[in-house]
Amino acid sequence: MLDLTKLAQxxxxxxxxMSREVEAAQKRLEIAQRFLEAAKPHQRQLVEHQENLGNRILFNPAKPVEAIDACSYIPVPPKVHTVFATDGSQISPSAHEIAYCYLLNVGRIILYYGQSRHPVLDSVPEIYYQPEDLYISRQWGIRTEEWMxxxxxxxxxxxxxxxGEYLSMIPGNLLSIPTLAMVDGSLTYWFLEQLPSEARNLILEPILEAWDSLRLAGIPLLGYVSASRSSETVSFLRLxxxxxxxxxxxxxxxxVGIIDSKGFYxxxxxxxxxxxxxxxxxxxKLQPGQRSPLWRSQARILDLYDCHQVYFCYVNVGTEIARIEVPAWVAxxxxxxxxxxxxxxxxxKKGYGYPVALAEAHNQAVVKGGDRTRFFAMLEQEMIKAGMKNIGTSYKEARKRGSIA
Incomplete structure (x- = not known):
């Protein structure tokens, strides 16, 4: 139990x-704004330095592809359009459960606007229990939970x-209607950097193939990053x-980066x-409905993305400054x-501050406590039907569920 009395102290x-940090952040912002103004006249020269010096720049500045002071309003979309999205959740594997397995549940959302069509809201669950599903990652030193x-x-x-393929096969050529595919979060998968090449290929290749499918169908892909902590454009000002x-x-x-005698970097x-x-x-800088200039991310992992290099901009959506990422073929x-x-x-706007398609995809994907209980109850029934005996959780798990506190 959480002792709130001790915590209050x-x-x-x-x-x-936090109050001191707010004051310090304001000072840092003023400094950055001065450098942003100073960089405008010779943006091209800074980009040339960035391109010529390459790995001799030890930080990771994004590359502007538009004027760094360009702030433009985003046009109103057509009344007739389609938006679809996915998001995922899981039941993690546990050695204390009745069986060592995991479940992935991906929420699917298709929202039709101005088309007199019912939306699609459902999820696609899949159980992973085969040895090749559970233990393939061990050869690279990756835990099953991470691999999941x-x-x-x-x-x-x-x-x-x-x-996207389903929409393209609907009679009447539905894709003549503007269509958008959305995902929650960044299109740059930073975790790939730490993976061995063989493991990385198993993850990245099907993702890029999926993006290729959207590209060939003419459906733009967009990653929505809420509360982004990135500093790629600020890093450009360091030049x-x-x-x-x-x-x-x-x-x-x-x-730089070495610890000095006082213990500071x-x-x-x-x-x-x-x-x-x-x-x-x-x-x-941005008013509601405006976007920043477009930037190209220079993350090293994107060297593996081929034609799907990631570009991004920041958009004042009214409730926050969202980072919007798109592949090169959209940008x-x-x-x-x-x-x-x-x-x-x-x-x-329809989601009152967060994209409604992403919110609903999350709601379809999330596995609640009751869902987890029913999942393992169904699994237990199937194991009994198969003739298995002595089925149950570990004593540790059973004791945790029946605490006397």
Whole structure:
């Protein structure tokens, strides 16, 4: 049980710390805004430095593909359009349950607007119990629980592509109607960086194949990142803040990141406004309904994405500054990009601050406590039918469920 009396004693110190952080964040924002203004006249030169120096820049700035001070309004979407989305949840494997297995449940949503069609709201569950499902990741030192999360990401992408194929086969060529595929979160899967190449291919290849299917169907893909903590565009301002003739970190700042005699990490001169998130900067620039300039992410893992390089912008959706990510084939088609952003804004308005398709996909996917109980009850019945005996949870699990506290 949580002792709130003891916890209350710590709250005062935390609130004071947060108050000081607000003041410090405002100062960092003012510094970043000055560098943003200073970078406007020679944006092209900064991009050239970025391209020429490559790995000698030891941080990860995004590359602007539009003027860095460009803030444009997003057009209103057509009344007739279609939006679909997926999201996933799971029942994790446990050695204390009646069987060692896991379940993935992917919520599917198709919302038709102005078409007199009923929406589709359902989920696709799948049980994984074969040895190749449970233990294949052990050869790479990856726990089954982690691998389950990666497999869920694959399932979400594959089912999203299946919805796109389904829509393309509906009589009357439904895809002549503007259509948008949405996912919750980033299109850049950072966890892939730590995986061995063989494991990474098993995860990434089916995802890229699914995206290819959407690309060939002419359906834009959009990742909606709420409460983003990214600083990729702010990192670009470090190129302007660099006091040296060129932002060559290897040459001029080789000791950055090393712990000094006082136990602090050494910072570079260009880090005067860190830590500062992109959303804080763009919140000071964007009006509701406006988007930031388009940027291309320079994350190393994207070298494996082929034609699906990730571009992004920030959008003031009214309730927050959302990070919107799209693959290259959407970003390079300005008409398709603006149409996708318009449908995204409409989704946020219909969802009262968050895209309704993503919210409903989550609701369809989530596995509640009662669902978990019924799942294992069904599994127990099937095991009994198969002639198995002595079926039950471990004593530890049984004791936890029947606490006397």
């Amino acid at each position: 710590q709250m005062q110190g935390m609130s004071q710390h 999360g990666y497999r869920r990401t694959v399932s979400e992408a594959v089912i999203l592509a299946e919805i 302007e803040a660099c006091p040296h003739e060129e932002p060559n970190c290897v040459k001029y700042c080789p000791t 050494k910072k570079a001169p260009c880090q005067s406004f860190e830590p500062l998130r992109d959303t804080v900067v763009w919140a000071s 390079e088609n300005s008409e398709q990009l603006e149409l996708a952003l318009g449908m995204m804004i409409a989704q946020v």
